[in-house]
Amino acid sequence: SSSVHVIGAGLAGSEAAWQVAKAGVPVVLHEMRPDRMTEAHRTDGLAELVCSNSFRSDDAASNAVGLLHAEMRRLDSLIMRAADANQVPAGGALAVDRDGFSAAVTEALNDHPLIEIARGEVAGLPPADWSNVIVATGPLTSAPLADAIRELTDENALAFFDAIAPIVHRESIDMSVAWFQSRYDKVGPGGNGADYINCPMTKEQYDGFVAALIAGEKTEFKEWETNTPYFDGCLPIEVMAERGPETLRHGPMKPVGLTNPHDPTTKPYAVVQLRQDNKLGTLYNIVGFQTKLKYGEQQRIFRTIPGLEKAEFARLGGLHRNTFLNSPKLLDGQLRLRAQPRLRFAGQMTGCEGYVESASVGLIAGLYAAADARGETLVSPPATTALGSLLGHITGGHIETIEPGTRSFQPMNINFGLFPPLATVPAKKPDGTRLRGSEKTVAKKQALSARALADLDRWIADHLRIAAAA
Ligand code: FAD
Numbered sequence: 001s002s003s004v005h006v007i008g009a010g011l012a013g014s015e016a017a018w019q020v021a022k023a024g025v026p027v028v029l030h031e032m033r034p035d036r037m038t039e040a041h042r043t044d045g046l047a048e049l050v051c052s053n054s055f056r057s058d059d060a061a062s063n064a065v066g067l068l069h070a071e072m073r074r075l076d077s078l079i080m081r082a083a084d085a086n087q088v089p090a091g092g093a094l095a096v097d098r099d100g101f102s103a104a105v106t107e108a109l110n111d112h113p114l115i116e117i118a119r120g121e122v123a124g125l126p127p128a129d130w131s132n133v134i135v136a137t138g139p140l141t142s143a144p145l146a147d148a149i150r151e152l153t154d155e156n157a158l159a160f161f162d163a164i165a166p167i168v169h170r171e172s173i174d175m176s177v178a179w180f181q182s183r184y185d186k187v188g189p190g191g192n193g194a195d196y197i198n199c200p201m202t203k204e205q206y207d208g209f210v211a212a213l214i215a216g217e218k219t220e221f222k223e224w225e226t227n228t229p230y231f232d233g234c235l236p237i238e239v240m241a242e243r244g245p246e247t248l249r250h251g252p253m254k255p256v257g258l259t260n261p262h263d264p265t266t267k268p269y270a271v272v273q274l275r276q277d278n279k280l281g282t283l284y285n286i287v288g289f290q291t292k293l294k295y296g297e298q299q300r301i302f303r304t305i306p307g308l309e310k311a312e313f314a315r316l317g318g319l320h321r322n323t324f325l326n327s328p329k330l331l332d333g334q335l336r337l338r339a340q341p342r343l344r345f346a347g348q349m350t351g352c353e354g355y356v357e358s359a360s361v362g363l364i365a366g367l368y369a370a371a372d373a374r375g376e377t378l379v380s381p382p383a384t385t386a387l388g389s390l391l392g393h394i395t396g397g398h399i400e401t402i403e404p405g406t407r408s409f410q411p412m413n414i415n416f417g418l419f420p421p422l423a424t425v426p427a428k429k430p431d432g433t434r435l436r437g438s439e440k441t442v443a444k445k446q447a448l449s450a451r452a453l454a455d456l457d458r459w460i461a462d463h464l465r466i467a468a469a470a
Contacts, residue, residue, distance in 0.1 A: 012347025019366025252288025
């Protein structure tokens with residue numbers, strides 16, 4: 001049929017349907033609730049928030065998710081409109097009344113003459129005559145659809161018991177303590193023998209660290225997490241620590257093949273390694289540090305690692321069920337499945353993380369699908385925008401690990417580490433005095449935000465005229 005079919009009316013699917021209809025293209029929005037519920041959803045409302053009611057910082061001038069809010073508002077996002085209309089006080093954050101928010105989204109979609117809401121599970125690959133489909137079924141995609149997609153993509157898994165390691169901003173690592181070196185100076189593909197950042201520990205530091213891991217507060221398992229397989233068989237670091245004091249020293253923290261240039265004669269007792277996580281080299285993940293420690297505990301304990309005392313985290317570790325594609329390999333630049341381009345993906349399934357990010361990928365998927373329906377191709381938003389940076393993470397910007405059988409692509413929140421660096425970094429205040437310390441970081445974020453919004457406005461003016469006129 002000539003309609004766009006959107007599967008899943010969560011954060012991404014609701015926004016996608018709205019954008020398609022706004023562009024003048026009819027859309028059928030399929031939602032399995034309430035006939036079939038997920039393990040986390042409680043209502044039949046569209047865009048139900050399954051956990052927190054926060055859309056995080058609303059500071060567009062110096063926070064990456066706040067910037068994403070601003071970009072979405074400029075694109076007339078339904079999710080942002082409903083959030084703004086149902087805001088509750090939360091300091092600098094945008095938090096919402098979850099029922100009011102969901103009701104506003106449901107009503108707007110119900111009322112739109114070009115949108116038909118079809119309740120019912122899509123329990124397998126969509127029918128062959130749906131030629132323009134957006135799959136936005138989220139981290140808890142129902143099993144029949146997940147199985148069908150897995151078969152189509154030839155991947156061995158799609159739903160993971162997902163243990164993720166924390167990611168650190170490179171510029172927050174103290175390189176007067178840490179150093180670049182690959183184990184045994186091994187030169188891998190694209191590397192130069194100094195691919196990892198290494199943080200040394202003495203015996204006392206190591207023993208204290210292991211004890212802190214064991215004592216640290218963990219998040220509890222949900223019942224629905226117990227049936228899903230481990231991703232790559234990786235164990236949480238605190239579970240390794242519990243197996244014995246030497247386990248980590250013989251695992252991810254082994255000190256062999258490394259020499260500390262700051263103190264070449266002292267052999268470190270243990271070493272924490274960080275591996276480059278994005279092409280730009282602005283983000284590093286702590287190798288083997290997947291964890292179920294609570295967020296606050298992670299920050300406290302991981303900042304005791306020498307060199308990471310001032311670490312800023314782009315993402316903290318965690319463990320939960322998650323359904324997502326190996327997008328850099330499986331999707332093209334327009335979020336279409338290479339193996340079957342009539343299927344476009346959106347939301348957390350594509351490898352973003354978070355309500356706002358999921359909705360934003362739904363937004364762009366809706367614009368792409370509407371352009372397709374008109375026989376046009378929409379130019380992607382600039383890489384300098386929050387939207388473009390997130391798309392870059394999903395469809396290409398990621399470094400593949402060299403170990404066979406592993407999959408390094410992991411869902412991520414929007415953060416400034418995903419943005420291309422500034423051509424010139426601000427050094428002075430408007431009054432001409434030099435910026436110092438944290439002022440520099442703030443000025444850099446402000447410059448990244450200003451560049452993003454200017455580039456987004458230009459992109460809207462150049463490429464969305466037809467949609468805006470419609
Ligand atoms: P969803 O919002 O989950 O929407 C998917 C929709 O598809 C659902 O309505 C579902 O019923 C429907 N569906 C699934 N399968 C089918 C099918 N076969 N046919 C038809 N419909 C189907 N992010 C945050 O920012 N803050 C949080 O606090 C937070 N907490 C989370 C807690 C849990 C337990 C999980 C799993 C994730 C959490 N996330 C959180 C991450 C993420 O932001 C949310 O999951 C977000 O809702 C993802 O948006 P989405 O549109 O991709 O999927």
